[in-house]
Amino acid sequence: MKWVREKGGAIFLLLFILCSWELLVKVNEVPGWLLPAPIAVFSEAIKVIPSFSTDIFSTIQLALLGLTIGSLVGFIIAVLLHMMPFVQKMVYPLLILSQNIPIIVLAPLLIIWFGFGLMPKLIIIGLVCFFPIVVAALDGFKNTASELKYYMEMAGASKSQLFWKLELPHSLPSLFSGLKISATYSVMGAVISEWLGAKQGIGVFMTLSQSSFRTDRVFVAIFTIMLLSILIFGLLRMVERIVIKGKMER
Amino acid sequence: MLLKMNHIEKSFAKTRVLNDISMHVEEGEFVALLGPSGSGKSTLFNLIGGMTSPDEGTILLNDNIIHGQKGLIGYMPQQPSLFPWRTVIENVVLVQELSGKPNYEEAKEWLKKVGLQDFQNAYPMELSGGMKQRVAFIRALLSKQNLLCLDEPFSALDEFTRIEMQKWLLSVWEDNRKSILFVTHSIEEALFLADRIYILTKRPATIKEEIIVPFARPREESLLNANEFFQLKQKLFNLLRDEIKVGE
Ligand SMILES: Nc1ncnc2c1ncn2[C@@H]1O[C@H](COP(=O)(O)OP(=O)(O)O)[C@@H](O)[C@H]1O
Ligand SMILES: [Mg+2]
Numbered sequence: 001m002k003w004v005r006e007k008g009g010a011i012f013l014l015l016f017i018l019c020s021w022e023l024l025v026k027v028n029e030v031p032g033w034l035l036p037a038p039i040a041v042f043s044e045a046i047k048v049i050p051s052f053s054t055d056i057f058s059t060i061q062l063a064l065l066g067l068t069i070g071s072l073v074g075f076i077i078a079v080l081l082h083m084m085p086f087v088q089k090m091v092y093p094l095l096i097l098s099q100n101i102p103i104i105v106l107a108p109l110l111i112i113w114f115g116f117g118l119m120p121k122l123i124i125i126g127l128v129c130f131f132p133i134v135v136a137a138l139d140g141f142k143n144t145a146s147e148l149k150y151y152m153e154m155a156g157a158s159k160s161q162l163f164w165k166l167e168l169p170h171s172l173p174s175l176f177s178g179l180k181i182s183a184t185y186s187v188m189g190a191v192i193s194e195w196l197g198a199k200q201g202i203g204v205f206m207t208l209s210q211s212s213f214r215t216d217r218v219f220v221a222i223f224t225i226m227l228l229s230i231l232i233f234g235l236l237r238m239v240e241r242i243v244i245k246g247k248m249e250r
Numbered sequence: 251m252l253l254k255m256n257h258i259e260k261s262f263a264k265t266r267v268l269n270d271i272s273m274h275v276e277e278g279e280f281v282a283l284l285g286p287s288g289s290g291k292s293t294l295f296n297l298i299g300g301m302t303s304p305d306e307g308t309i310l311l312n313d314n315i316i317h318g319q320k321g322l323i324g325y326m327p328q329q330p331s332l333f334p335w336r337t338v339i340e341n342v343v344l345v346q347e348l349s350g351k352p353n354y355e356e357a358k359e360w361l362k363k364v365g366l367q368d369f370q371n372a373y374p375m376e377l378s379g380g381m382k383q384r385v386a387f388i389r390a391l392l393s394k395q396n397l398l399c400l401d402e403p404f405s406a407l408d409e410f411t412r413i414e415m416q417k418w419l420l421s422v423w424e425d426n427r428k429s430i431l432f433v434t435h436s437i438e439e440a441l442f443l444a445d446r447i448y449i450l451t452k453r454p455a456t457i458k459e460e461i462i463v464p465f466a467r468p469r470e471e472s473l474l475n476a477n478e479f480f481q482l483k484q485k486l487f488n489l490l491r492d493e494i495k496v497g498e
Binding site for chain 2: 150151155158169170172245
């Protein structure tokens with residue numbers, strides 16, 4: 001099978017790492033609160049799943065909501081900046097600069113301003129999600145094939161026709177790669193936002209497990225986060241395959 | 251008179267590209283613009299297409315000055331410039347979409363006429379070079395403008411495909427008769443296709459000579475081997491040689 005040939009190596013490596021981990025823990029008799037073995041983590045996962053699943057769904061909801069808001073805002077900002085090159089020149093460096101602020105240091109401020117509700121959480125996730133979209137969209141708009149743009153102008157296309165019929169569809173592949181990055185960030189953003197105070201969610205589960213030295217559960221949470229990120233990523237890839245028609249030439 | 255250009259001048263920075271160009275295209279006429287590459291042929295199309303305005307002189311379409319007005323001509327560039335995410339038929343109606351409602355029935359009919367009906371839902375990447383140019387030509391044709399401007403449309407094709415495409419273009423044009431302004435740097439192509447040829451000098455381009463092509467229509471491939479074709483080709487070659495010799 002093609003799938004096995006392509007992904008077989010990575011899966012083999014993953015299995016190898018897990019086996020070595022299991023062996024190292026067993027041979028050296030590492031205590032479970034320090035580093036649990038993969039099999040122990042796995043059996044703990046099965047044990048906690050019934051109660052943990054509400055946390056998972058809560059985090060998924062939060063992540064998807066934040067991702068949607070963040071990418072929509074990012075997309076709109078990118079379109080506005082694209083339409084106003086002068087403003088783009090002023091704003092773009094500031095945008096890049098803003099990315100040097102670790103989100104986590106903003107968290108206390110957001111709590112002071114917005115309390116512990118949904119709002120500060122969505123702002124945090126939105127902040128991490130929106131930047132990759134802005135960059136990817138602007139990049140996509142800018143790199144529109146010049147001969148196609150020339151053709152559209154010759155044909156008398158208006159600015160909005162140029163955007164909707166050429167620049168936007170042309171930037172879709174770029175937009176999707178930005179969206180995929182944002183999607184992976186969104187799960188992380190959601191967990192971080194839950195650390196700041198929430199009733200449920202993977203972040204809450206993690207904080208509780210950590211304070212009671214349930215390292216195996218911390219690992220359950222970590223693996224769940226990884227799995228969720230991959231899942232959203234894969235979902236977007238499927239959407240991408242449906243949306244993007246007729247490959248680019250060259 | 252459909253298109254009339256009077257004493258056009260155009261410079262970029264300090265380089266003068268077009269120098270006192272006067273020419274015209276009649277209704278239903280096939281005019282070729284023959285000149286060495288870099289002489290300013292595409293610049294001339296930019297002016298007609300409204301992408302830039304002339305420094306001096308006037309361009310009239312149907313007796314109206316059209317400086318800086320886009321979308322008044324049908325245009326076919328050197329690269330087919332089809333949109334890769336649009337199917338063939340969606341590409342064909344693109345220009346119609348810009349000014350109103352696309353007519354898919356008409357587009358289908360045209361694709362059938364040129365033997366591309368099986369490809370109407372294919373994407374451009376599935377087509378050969380010649381097929382892409384046919385689609386690009388139909389797209390220009392369906393823009394419903396009376397003047398079609400073709401900028402070296404076949405120069406990127408291989409020799410055999412090129413001759414096939416020239417014959418194809420003639421057959422479509424001979425029962426459609428829209429005015430065509432055809433840019434080329436191939437003497438044979440100009441002679442085989444056009445009613446009239448303007449020969450441009452090298453930069454800064456002026457019109458060196460206007461040639462009326464006497465061959466009757468419909469034209470067949472055998473014309474390419476006829477004696478009078480060869481003689482005219484020789485004449486044009488001598489005219490152009492001086493322009494290419496100094497070589498830029
Ligand atoms: N936008 C521009 N700015 C500066 N120079 C230009 C521009 N467009 C064309 N030129 C110059 O004008 C000359 C003619 O170009 P072009 O019209 O493309 O020639 P052709 O189509 O006959 O090969 C070239 O020497 C080119 O360098
Ligand atoms: Mg050119």
